[in-house]
Amino acid sequence: MATISFDPQKLIGPLNELVKVQIPETSRLSLNEALFATQQRLKDEASRVFKNPVPFTLSSFKYDKGKIEDKRVVGRAYVRDDAPGGNAPSRYLNPQIRGGPAYQTRFSRRLMHHTTVTQIDGRRTTAQQPGTMLAPALRSGSKVRINRYGNMSPGQYTQILSALSGGASSADLLANGDVMASQRDQAYTYLDELALDHPYFKNRFTNYGQKPGIYKIERTANPNPKGPRRLTRFYRVMTERSVKRNEPKFRFFDISEQTVTKEFVQRFQRRILR
Numbered sequence: 001m002a003t004i005s006f007d008p009q010k011l012i013g014p015l016n017e018l019v020k021v022q023i024p025e026t027s028r029l030s031l032n033e034a035l036f037a038t039q040q041r042l043k044d045e046a047s048r049v050f051k052n053p054v055p056f057t058l059s060s061f062k063y064d065k066g067k068i069e070d071k072r073v074v075g076r077a078y079v080r081d082d083a084p085g086g087n088a089p090s091r092y093l094n095p096q097i098r099g100g101p102a103y104q105t106r107f108s109r110r111l112m113h114h115t116t117v118t119q120i121d122g123r124r125t126t127a128q129q130p131g132t133m134l135a136p137a138l139r140s141g142s143k144v145r146i147n148r149y150g151n152m153s154p155g156q157y158t159q160i161l162s163a164l165s166g167g168a169s170s171a172d173l174l175a176n177g178d179v180m181a182s183q184r185d186q187a188y189t190y191l192d193e194l195a196l197d198h199p200y201f202k203n204r205f206t207n208y209g210q211k212p213g214i215y216k217i218e219r220t221a222n223p224n225p226k227g228p229r230r231l232t233r234f235y236r237v238m239t240e241r242s243v244k245r246n247e248p249k250f251r252f253f254d255i256s257e258q259t260v261t262k263e264f265v266q267r268f269q270r271r272i273l274r
Contacts, residue, residue, distance in 0.1 A: 026271050027073040031066035034263035038077050039063055041259045042252065049250050050096075052149045060089035077256045095246040097253070102133055102244055107157055111190075115164050119195040120173040127164045127190040127214075134214060134238040143216045143235040156237070160214055163188040187217045188237070201234075214238035 042061040046053050059080075066075035079090040079097075092103040104112070111127040111134070118124055128134055136144050136152040145153040173189060195201070196210040215234040222231045 023272060024068050024071070024073055026268060028066040028068060030264050030268040030271055031073055031075050031260075033267045034260045035063040035065070035075050035077055037263045038256050038259040041255055042077070045255055046250065052151075054149050054151070056083075056086075057089055057093070060093070077260070079252065093250065093252075096250040097248060099246055099248040102246060104133070104243075107161065108134060110161060111164065115161075117164060117190050118173060119192065120198050120200055121195065123194070125190070125192055129192065129212075129240065131243055132240050133243050134240055137213070137236050137239050142237060143218075144237050152237075160188045160238075164190060164214075189215055189217055189234075191215055191234075192240075211236065212240040 039061050043058050046058055046061070050057070061077070062080055063077045064075055066073045079093055081088050081090040083089065087103070087105050092105070094100070095102055108128055112130060113126070115127040116124050117127050138144055138146060138150065138152075145156045147153045173195075190213070191201075192212045196212065201210065213236050216237050218233045218235065219230045220233065222228055
């Protein structure tokens with residue numbers, strides 16, 4: 001968890017000892033105002049540093065109001081550490097704050113550890129390889145459903161998980177490259193490098209090259225009456241790539257410490273001089 005705590009007593013250096021003892025409540029109120037200002041500053045910085053951050057991320061910066069403990073007033077600023085049914089902001093922002101490997105989302109962990117698919121050559125593989133990440137193929141003309149924040153829509157993530165889960169799922173390919181006959185006309189599958197080398201896939205991907213990842217399968221009516229009734233098409237919606245290592249770019253600790261220190265001293269002095 002990204003957390004920073006503050007003790008106002010350490011920030012009231014210029015004041016005499018008598019004043020420090022007499023105004024613990026002033027310290028508490030001033031700290032609360034400083035923490036609120038810090039929360040707003042962190043939101044502004046996140047909007048500047050991150051591209052189209054979702055509201056959930058911007059609202060994840062929290063603070064505990066100051067309280068008096070053993071003649072001291074203490075408070076803290078932190079990043080939310082819970083997200084029922086989703087990814088906790090403190091975890092997916094941690095690589096941006098401290099640096100390190102990109103966060104593996106619940107989506108990736110489920111594919112990597114709990115989901116297997118049948119490749120066209122009969123091999124059973126996990127739907128994501130260890131040490132990799134799946135990035136949406138956010139390009140013009142792709143089959144990715146993009147929301148207003150420029151990300152793959154949550155509904156499409158859910159559809160992919162549903163399609164890839166279970167034994168004989170829509171991810172299972174027959175030897176001719178078709179999906180299980182019992183499945184719908186639209187499905188998803190995971191294709192690794194060996195699968196893409198299969199003769200069936202040769203010359204089937206004319207755009208953007210053949211890369212491991214999640215592919216959307218669409219079966220459409222064949223306009224050629226002499227050919228098969230349906231044509232099977234594969235569209236890459238997520239690309240598998242090595243997990244990247246992030247450099248720290250969101251200065252949570254520096255911003256929190258600098259803002260609280262500056263705002264607390266100013267607000268404390270203003271209150272005591274009233």
